Amino acid sequence: MGPPPNLFCFQSIDKELAPNLRRYVLDQQNEALKRHGVFRLAVSGGSLPKTLATALLAPSSGEDDKVEFPKWEVFYADERCVPLDHEDSNHKVMKDELLNKIPSEMGQPKFFPIDEKYLDDEQEMADQYEKVLVNTFAARDSVKLPLFDLILLGCGPDGHTCSLFPDHPLLREQDAWVLSLRDSPKPPPKRITLSLPVVLHASKIGFVATGGGKQPVLKKIFESEEGSKLPCGLVNAGAGDKVSWFCDSAALEGVSFPRRGSVM
């Protein structure tokens, strides 16, 4: 077992969790911009885009608290194989919650949505999305895995993350960067997702899990052997202190954990 993940608990989402998530994201942004002049981020869907928007659209409080959107390249950690204007599309949620609300003076991040041309063939969709990553992160031959500066994820009530579901054979994939599935237990069934090795390889991995509905699975993930085998538990075990969890007190009620507090 490696070092444990950083587990943060906040009373309120808007007043405490979001400002801390902002600090965390901007720390990774500033670090990445110093290192290579661009911030490469992958995000999941679900409730994450809303919380992220609250964090990022808040007014800046100084030079190191500036969101440099024009230097961001944003990818999807997972996406549903539906048209980009469909209610189930993670890109649509991201557009509605964040992109369309960014004031013009802040500039726009570069987004990498799925290519709708491949909606009928989820494997082809995954292959094409992998090609996008190859083009961005240098040739596949010379780079074993793409190195995201940050991957932001959610946690499902069954312990899934990205579209990696408990006990699913995709969890064993070692080679491909982007995988497809047509049997997602959470609808819609056809999806693409980053593979576990790609997630584990990121510089930093941040989970956002809020609300009482997440409490039973978080208790399992942080307190039991069984939970450490769920996809979120596998990320904790494989990436250790590269992982941070941003939770509210409802999600962590009665969960014992190694660390509380604020990232600031």
Ligand SMILES: O=C(O)[C@H](O)[C@@H](O)[C@H](O)[C@H](O)COP(=O)(O)O
């Ligand atoms: O597209 C998806 O379905 C997601 O990427 C998925 O992995 C999500 O992050 C979790 O299910 C948590 O979702 P909530 O935050 O909405 O509970």
